[in-house]
Amino acid sequence: METTRERHILAFSGGSGSGYALRLLEHASLMPHDFHLVFSDNFFRVLEKEFKLPADFDQSASITVSKVHSLLNFLFGSKDRENNFKILPFRDIGSEAASGSASYKSMAIVPCSMKTLASISAGITTNLIERAADVSLKERRTLILVPRETPYSLIQIRNMETLTLAGATIMPASPGFYHKPESFNDLYDFIVDRILQHMKLPYRKITPWQG
Numbered sequence: 001m002e003t004t005r006e007r008h009i010l011a012f013s014g015g016s017g018s019g020y021a022l023r024l025l026e027h028a029s030l031m032p033h034d035f036h037l038v039f040s041d042n043f044f045r046v047l048e049k050e051f052k053l054p055a056d057f058d059q060s061a062s063i064t065v066s067k068v069h070s071l072l073n074f075l076f077g078s079k080d081r082e083n084n085f086k087i088l089p090f091r092d093i094g095s096e097a098a099s100g101s102a103s104y105k106s107m108a109i110v111p112c113s114m115k116t117l118a119s120i121s122a123g124i125t126t127n128l129i130e131r132a133a134d135v136s137l138k139e140r141r142t143l144i145l146v147p148r149e150t151p152y153s154l155i156q157i158r159n160m161e162t163l164t165l166a167g168a169t170i171m172p173a174s175p176g177f178y179h180k181p182e183s184f185n186d187l188y189d190f191i192v193d194r195i196l197q198h199m200k201l202p203y204r205k206i207t208p209w210q211g
């Protein structure tokens with residue numbers, strides 16, 4: 001009998017904090033689950049501003065799993081990564097993640113720009129990230145949005161309220177400091193841990209608070 005592994009959607013939009021996305025990908029690439037990845041164009045626009053990328057990383061060409069792996073190897077060192085990523089095209093609103101009949105356990109958008117958050121809150125689905133999030137809500141699946149903005153406008157707060165009432169989890173990229181971070185990765189991992197915890201994926205890097 002064919003064994004099917006748990007599938008999750010990881011989506012990446014153009015908010016600042018692309019390091020959270022990269023650390024999430026780094027951990028996910030080592031897990032025994034399947035991850036369908038969707039990258040917005042603006043994710044790469046921000047990524048190139050925030051990270052020194054490999055010289056041969058051509059963001060104008062379409063992203064592939066091997067490019068994701070080489071980026072992770074470049075930033076975090078070579079690992080024995082799972083063959084567990086599949087990239088879904090951002091503009092293909094006919095992709096499998098666009099339908100409620102496809103089975104996914106959860107979805108996280110990291111970072112989630114205020115624009116993507118607003119679209120989802122208004123039920124507007126012009127790309128695969130927005131459509132897959134809309135489907136997650138209607139199918140009552142776990143949906144985690146990780147916004148990075150400060151301060152918030154009333155409109156943004158109201159959008160977050162609407163999404164919370166609709167069942168999404170708003171998880172701002174606001175790391176704690178009680179684990180005594182010594183690096184950016186320690187800060188990113190604080191948020192990545194909370195995302196994975198809410199996705200019911202028990203792969204924690206940071207020791208939980210013990211009082």
Ligand SMILES: Cc1cc2nc3c(=O)[nH]c(=O)nc-3n(C[C@H](O)[C@H](O)[C@H](O)COP(=O)(O)O)c2cc1C
Nearest residue numbers: 013014015016040042043049113114115116148149
């Ligand atoms: C360098 C840079 C940093 C940005 N930082 C943020 C941010 O922190 N939060 C945010 O909501 N939008 C931010 N934006 C704006 C979004 O990228 C913009 O709203 C875009 O339309 C989002 O598109 P997407 O959600 O389809 O990726 C930033 C843009 C740039 C170029």
